[in-house]
Amino acid sequence: MPVEELSPSSPWHAGELQIQRHAGVLEQMDPVGRQVLRRFMLDQHREFYPMLPFIVIGTVDGEGTPWATIRSGRPGFLQAPDPLTLSIDAASDPDDPAEAGMNDGDPIGLVGVDLITRRRNRMNGTVVRSSSDRFSVAVGQSFGNCPRYIQHRQFSFVRDPATRQSSEVIVSDRLDAHQCGLIEAADTFFVASYVDLEGEGRQVDVSHRG
The missing domain is CATH 2.30.110.10 (Electron Transport, Fmn-binding Protein; Chain A)
Structure with missing residues (x-):
């Protein structure tokens, strides 16, 4: 389900903003996001x-x-x-x-x-x-x-990573x-x-x- 964007100017997406608001750290995380993202x-x-x-x-x-x-x-x-x-x-x-x-x-x-x-x-x-x-x-x-x-x-590699080995796909x-x-x-x-x-x-x- 699409999540409505709460703050277009924020470096965080809407879901992250909702979690931050719930945790009470919305204002603290805004400058962090602008610095690292x-x-x-x-x-x-x-x-x-x-x-x-x-x-x-x-x-x-x-x-x-x-x-x-x-x-x-x-x-x-x-x-x-x-x-x-x-x-x-x-x-x-x-x-x-x-x-x-x-x-x-x-x-x-x-x-x-x-x-x-x-x-x-x-x-x-x-x-x-x-x-x-x-x-x-x-x-x-x-x-x-x-x-x-x-x-x-x-x-360390146990075999050449360029050599693909097929494997059985199991769905359960x-x-x-x-x-x-x-x-x-x-x-x-x-x-x-x-x-x-x-x-x-x-x-x-x-x-x-x-």
């Missing part, structure tokens, strides 16, 4: 993304279901040729339900996490698809996040015991969400939960 990538963000071996992506499929997924590659598979564009050299994966929301013009959310330094930066924007092997994201918002709750890890309306155990043992989650804004279209986000 940008319509472009800072140089330090442009230098950050190409160092990563993976990026987490949030999309929404045709039925309105949000999906969080990962695209990986050797450092350098992400490039920021200018402050308004993040290029992702990763082939389409037809087995991934999130792929349904990565077509040209689709809204998308991304979070990059360096598991060694615990740095993370996020953005949302719009897919610019030139081929099935790569796509770009036109920046809508770009911002940094604190390292809180990020689990420190060493990262419930979790089995193995899946429940996997979730209960996890110390990190990535959550995709979205909001439909009156007159502004859809904004997709993906966030880290540790």
